Every structure is written in C-alpha cells, then in structure tokens.
Amino acid sequence: MKSDAIVLIVDDSPTNIKIIAACLKQHYRLKIATSGEQCLLLAKNMPQPDVILLDIEMPGMNGYDTCEALKKDHTTESIPVVFITGRQGDEDEEKGFSLGAVDYITKPIYPAIVLARTKTQVIIKQQRDALQQMALHDQLTGLYNRHYLLDIANKKIANCLRHKYDISVLMIDIDHFKKINDTHGHSIGDDVIKHVAGVLSSQNRAEDVVARFGGEEFVVLLDHCPIDDAMIKAEKIRKAVAEATLNNIPVTISIGVAHLDKQKNFDSLLKLSDLALYVAKDNGRNRVEQFVKQ
Numbered sequence: 001m002k003s004d005a006i007v008l009i010v011d012d013s014p015t016n017i018k019i020i021a022a023c024l025k026q027h028y029r030l031k032i033a034t035s036g037e038q039c040l041l042l043a044k045n046m047p048q049p050d051v052i053l054l055d056i057e058m059p060g061m062n063g064y065d066t067c068e069a070l071k072k073d074h075t076t077e078s079i080p081v082v083f084i085t086g087r088q089g090d091e092d093e094e095k096g097f098s099l100g101a102v103d104y105i106t107k108p109i110y111p112a113i114v115l116a117r118t119k120t121q122v123i124i125k126q127q128r129d130a131l132q133q134m135a136l137h138d139q140l141t142g143l144y145n146r147h148y149l150l151d152i153a154n155k156k157i158a159n160c161l162r163h164k165y166d167i168s169v170l171m172i173d174i175d176h177f178k179k180i181n182d183t184h185g186h187s188i189g190d191d192v193i194k195h196v197a198g199v200l201s202s203q204n205r206a207e208d209v210v211a212r213f214g215g216e217e218f219v220v221l222l223d224h225c226p227i228d229d230a231m232i233k234a235e236k237i238r239k240a241v242a243e244a245t246l247n248n249i250p251v252t253i254s255i256g257v258a259h260l261d262k263q264k265n266f267d268s269l270l271k272l273s274d275l276a277l278y279v280a281k282d283n284g285r286n287r288v289e290q291f292v293k294q
Helices: 014-024 036-044 063-072 090-098 111-136 146-163 177-184 186-202 227-243 266-282
Strands: 006-010 029-033 051-055 081-085 103-106 167-174 209-214 217-223 253-259 288-290
Touching (some): 006 036, 029 036, 036 051, 036 063, 051 063, 051 111, 063 081, 063 090, 081 111, 090 103, 103 111, 111 146, 146 167, 146 217, 146 266, 167 177, 177 186, 186 209, 186 217, 217 227, 253 266
Parallel strands (some): 006 029, 006 051, 051 081, 081 103, 253 288
Antiparallel strands (some): 167 253, 209 217
16 A cells, blocks of 8 residues: 655656656655755655655755755754765765764665665654654644643744734633533533634634643634734634534633733733633623733
8 A cells, every 4th residue: 555655756867766766656655856956845845755865966956965954944854864875985874874864775776675764764754743743732632732832832922023013812711611521521521622622723724823721721822913803813713612513512612812012922921811811701701802901
C-alpha cells in the first residue's frame, strides 16, 4: 500500500532523478526539484515533504548550502534531509551531518538501500509528528491545549505590538456544566465539551488560535481583530452553540471579550477577558460581555 508520505528528490541530473524515483514511486508520493533554489520553494509549499533526498553537487546553490538554508528556516527546519552523493570521504560526510542532515547515501544508487533508509526517516518523522501532535493538542477535543496557547499567544502579542495591529481574546465557559455532569454523567459531559469544541473550530479563521484552556473553559485568540469585530464573532459563536442540539440537552456558553490595549503580555489580556466572563455569568449567562474599564 502506497504511503501518503511525500519525498522530495533534489538533483540536477535527470538520469539520477529517474533512478531514485524508480526506487520510491510505488511507496511514496514524490516531488522533484532540479536545483537548491527550487528545493527551498517546494519545501515550504503545503503539503510539505516528509523527507528530502538532496544531491550535493549542483550548480548554483549546492546541497550543503541548500541544507543549511533549510535548517535556518523555522518552516522547514524539521524536515529530515538525506544527502545522496558520489562523494565518499569522511570529511564530506561529517560536514553533511554538521549541517543537520540525518543520513548520507553514497552513489552508485542501490534501490534497496535508498528505499530502506528513506523508509526509516519517514517513520521517524511520522512518530515525531505524532508526539508533537499529542504535546500541543488536547486529547479529548483535538483543539490546541493550554501549553501551546500560552506559548503562541505571547509570540503573537509581541508581533502585534511591534507592527501595531489589533488582537482580541475570547474567554468561553460552558454554562451550568457541573449540572450537566451531575444529571447526565461525565461521559455526556465529555460529549458536550467536544460538541462546543466542534462549534468553535467551525466558526473561526485559520489564523485564529482555538484552545481548550481547562475543564469546560476555552480561549480563542483572534489575530488582526479589533474589539468590535471580536464582539460580532463572539455573538456568532454564542448563537451557534445555543442553536445546536446534542441529545436534546440544552447547551449554552458565556463569553468574555477583551482586546490588547495597554497590556504588554497575554496573561494581562487573559485576566481582562476572564473579568468580562464573570460579568456575563452574573448577568444571566448565555451572553457576551466586553471588558470595560471601571
């Protein structure tokens, strides 16, 4: 069965590309680049390759320069690079590893070796991706977890302050969640959490960060979003949850909204949205409230 993994073959020789591709085409999806510059472009395109097989001797940007550029770019630094080359000296191999390559295959090409070593790197990459997925995502809902949110939020806010654009945050809490658990059981409670998470995912843009903050609480970080737009977005989310049904159990949420003003970090912004959330609950729940300075 052919894997969904993508292997990017980089070589300026059509003959070498044909030989390497013949080794792998029945097992992996292939992309081809004939220069280092083209490799850098294809490596950034989605879906990104899982492994790059990279020739060293190329005109213009050679394999070493290409590997170094890949490892300096945060969008491509995690892609495994395997050098395929006619060079067989220890110094050449040592240089390749020092630049971040994970393996080194010398020519002439032996199909079984190319396939075996490529397969090894694909498996390692997929295992690492799976661990990263578990580390960054909440296991019940599939949303980002609190750890990822806190990490990315401060980076986004630093960028927001530098480039002077708006950023807003929604603090969301499922209304009367303890009563749902006590009445229907924790299994249904988990279903309610997943139900709300699904609505949140469907209602937000790709650039927004949607995270389960803990228990029945969620946080949505809205990039490039002024407070008026954030209030509209929050009301849309609130309405979507209230109108959806889950086993005839009424589910509503309360939302506190705040935007970056004079705060310099995410913790301060989050506290403001939390204060607004308390106001929403005090005012009867199933509503949206904006933080207002006293």
